[in-house]
Amino acid sequence: xxxxxxxxxxxxxxxxxxxxxxxxxxxxxxxxxxxxxxxxxxxxxxxxxxxxxxxxxxxxxxxxxxxxxxxxxxxxxxxxxxxxxxxxxxxxxxxxxxxxxxxxxxxxxxxxxxxxxxxxxxxxxxxxxxxxxxxxxxxxxxxxxxxxxxxxxxxxxxxxxxxxxxxxxxxxxxxxxxxxxxxxxxxxxxxxxxxxxxxx
Numbered sequence: 001x002x003x004x005x006x007x008x009x010x011x012x013x014x015x016x017x018x019x020x021x022x023x024x025x026x027x028x029x030x031x032x033x034x035x036x037x038x039x040x041x042x043x044x045x046x047x048x049x050x051x052x053x054x055x056x057x058x059x060x061x062x063x064x065x066x067x068x069x070x071x072x073x074x075x076x077x078x079x080x081x082x083x084x085x086x087x088x089x090x091x092x093x094x095x096x097x098x099x100x101x102x103x104x105x106x107x108x109x110x111x112x113x114x115x116x117x118x119x120x121x122x123x124x125x126x127x128x129x130x131x132x133x134x135x136x137x138x139x140x141x142x143x144x145x146x147x148x149x150x151x152x153x154x155x156x157x158x159x160x161x162x163x164x165x166x167x168x169x170x171x172x173x174x175x176x177x178x179x180x181x182x183x184x185x186x187x188x189x190x191x192x193x194x195x196x197x198x199x200x
Contacts, residue, residue, distance in 0.1 A: 051067045053065065054129055058108055063127070065126050072123055072125045116128050136149075158170060181194070
C-alpha cells in the first residue's frame with residue numbers, strides 16, 4: 001500500500017523479540033488491572049488457581065484443566081462429580097489451596113485414560129498431558145496429520161498449510177559420500193596449511 005501510494009519502498013523491521021512481546025499483551029493488561037501479581041504460582045495462569053493447572057492421576061500420568069470461564073468451570077466440576085457448592089467464589093485466591101487439594105484428590109481416583117474417557121472432548125477445557133512418544137497417536141493430532149514419520153523418525157509436519165499450494169513432503173537428508181581431508185579443505189586453505197593441520 002505504501003509503495004503504491006508514495007512510490008517509495010521502506011525497510012520492514014521485524015524483530016523476533018517484538019513478536020514475542022506482542023504475545024504478552026494479555027498478561028500486561030491483567031497486570032495493569034491488578035489481576036496478575038508478581039508472585040509465582042499465585043495467579044490464574046501460573047498454577048496458582050485450582051481450575052488452571054495439571055494434576056497427577058492414579059497411574060502417575062497427568063491431565064490438565066483450564067476451565068476459567070464459568071460455563072467451562074461448571075462443566076469441569078460436573079464431569080468430576082464434584083458438588084458445585086464447594087466453590088463459593090471461583091476467583092477467591094484465599095480458597096484456591098483448599099479447592100486445589102479437592103481437585104488433586106479427585107484426579108488421583110482414576111487413571112489418565114479413564115479421565116480422558118470422561119472429560120475428553122467436553123467443554124471442561126481438559127486435556128491429557130502426553131509424553132513425546134504419545135503425541136503422534138493423539139486422535140486430534142492424527143486427524144490433523146500434525147506429525148509425520150520420516151526415515152523412522154516421528155516429527156512435526158510442515159506448517160503452516162496452504163489450501164492452494166500444499167507443502168511438499170519433506171525428504172530425508174542425502175548422505176554425502178566421504179571425501180578426503182585434502183578434498184574437503186582445498187579451495188579453503190593453502191596446501192601447506194592443510195599439510196600442517198594433518199601433521200598436527
